[in-house]
Amino acid sequence: MNLNNNSFYIFKRSTFSAILISFLICFSLQSTAQKSTVVTDVGAVKVETLAENLDHPWGMAFLPDGRLLVTERAGTLRILKNDSILSSPVEGTPKVFAKGQGGMLDVALDPNFEENRMVYLSFSEPGNNGTASTALGRGKLENNRISDFQVIFRMEPKVEGPNHFGGRIVFIDDNHLYLTLAERFKFEPAQDLSNHLGTVVRIHPDGSIPQDNPFVGDENAKDAIWSYGHRNIESAAIDPATGNFWVAEMGPMGGDELNRPEAGKNYGWPVVSWGDNYDGTKIPDPDTRPEFADAEIVWTPTISPSGMIFYTGDHFEEWQGDMFIGGLTSTGLVRVQVDGEKAEEVERIPLNLRIRDVEQAPDGSIYVLTDEDNGKVMRLKHLK
Template sequence: MLALISVAATGKPQQCLKTEKTDIIVETLAGGLDHPWGLAFLPDGRLLVSERAGHLRVVSAEGEVSRPLDGTPSVHIAEGGLLDVALDPGFAENRLVYLTYGEPREDGAATAAGRGRLNPASTALENFQVIFRQQPVGTSDYHHFGSRLVFTSDGKLFISTGDRFNSDLSQDLSADMGKIIRINPDGLVPFDNPFANRQGARPEIWSYGHRNIQGLAIHPDTGALWEGEFGPTGGDEINIIEPGHNYGWPLVSWGEHVDGRSIPKPPTRPDLADAIQHWTPSISFSGMTFYTGKAIPAWRGNLLLAGLASQALIRLTLNGSRVSGEERIPMGERIRHVVQGPDDSVYLLTDEDHGRILRLTSER
């Protein structure tokens, strides 16, 4: 439950959020954003924020929002638009920024990823180039673009995609739909990808059998890739990803088809990888992050999920690779993404016409 308690020294209203483990202070860092989707922190503490309508903005630590940066790609919106944003691990030297987005094409639209160099004035991405294009072009004009970006400790780049509302393509290794993609930062395919040498398969594929992945995070202790995706009607799930594994969609699901038809449950296919956690009814979560910081000590080691239809921040406690507990923290707004900041605060993006960046810390 949120309750207005004070106005901070910055003049920004603060709220007290009572949770099971600790009381949280919620501050609006910035507002007036058009359905913000992705968030990345620059080394100087400023934030890069993507808006679904196709804009990339810089937000200062005081909450001042820049005009849209020049040099970003044209986007196909619907459920696509401008999606995630990430910094190159060597950003301090190369200033490279990576984006995923719904790319308009002559015969439709599909998910793409690209990178450009943030200019010294932070007003433009220069020399933007596409490093991944989902193939083939999606037959749906509207649905299931994914997509998150995450770098590994060895510098490889994971990109998540949706099935573009053509579920059969999730099982088709000649298509990038419903897959996790693994490439080098320049777009080349690593030689050790599981399908790099299989004829008829796209070499960039890392795992398959996914529906619409909008959550990716690297476990801070094990280095494993954790993934979250939307189910059809119910069946939202979290998977721990292994290279080359098939995660079942649409052969099995913990949910049902949107038209009410039943789907075989995962235990009927032990040859397919099953989720470690699933929800029916749906909690409709998008971004996810492991919390490792000190600003909210009671949440350290937890997995945080950004709830859309559930309008909640979902906090999961973990016991190894098992979810041992869950708390749903009502936020009263659709939450698109959750990120741990360099100050160890938790930052949320609200998916609204006048979206906000929220900053969460422990009450002191």
């Protein structure tokens, strides 16, 4: 583990102290005006608002023609054109469980989108008697609507509750993808391979199961599972330099983690954590249980990670190869330098807003989504 002084403090707080500090930080940040420029390690960066009045935007993906697909947690998909014109809701999207943290989640393009026009959506799918689970589906984007949408994967089982859905979609190549899930705030099921709660799953684009998945053939495990023992993963990306898969997942009271999920490995939740339970009770630290895979970076206080990219553009040449993570409670971007299997936080870019997703634009600028009732699409560019 990388003991980064800027991001990793191994200590336990009392419940009162942690809540008081979090309240004071959030109050201070919310009372600060949105920044129009920020000072970064590469100099001044301009922050522009391109679209607003979105209802808790969650995921985004650029189309080949430069238009931007944006999901809203309330259950809609919109298209941003010319960096200023926001469409009405796209037709053909699925019905969602829009309660608490649930709703329409991520959006991704098929690697062969220009040939097949396939768009993938993750969402909280309603079930019977108020239950829900995370699902993944796909359909064709034609004439600004989704046609023939079909669900290709459903988390099992559906359970009650409005929290922890995960939902990031990451294509590995044109024949495999990862979907990050969460334990639905149910804790113990994350250690049970007979369900999908608290896992990363790996499937083919049509929803079928790769036969080299680690638990294929195990009658006590779900064949789609790649790794397990996770809490809530809303940040995920592949490092193009190495092909390594990285996720940042939310801890409880403290203990957000940057992990590199590997086939069949158990990441310990809820048996171990670098954080504490919300009621102040202690959780054993991961280094007390070496059978569990440990994190590369741990954040206490939390950053509440959501959204992740590896930057490959020319607009910010100094940042090429770096990881950017959106921060909800840290209200900005966290920049991480990655060297193979090692990672180190090197900078925080303060935006004074809850950042739900981050994406690289075709011109190399960086786009972010803000998590709020009046959600925004914002762009970071060099100040010329």
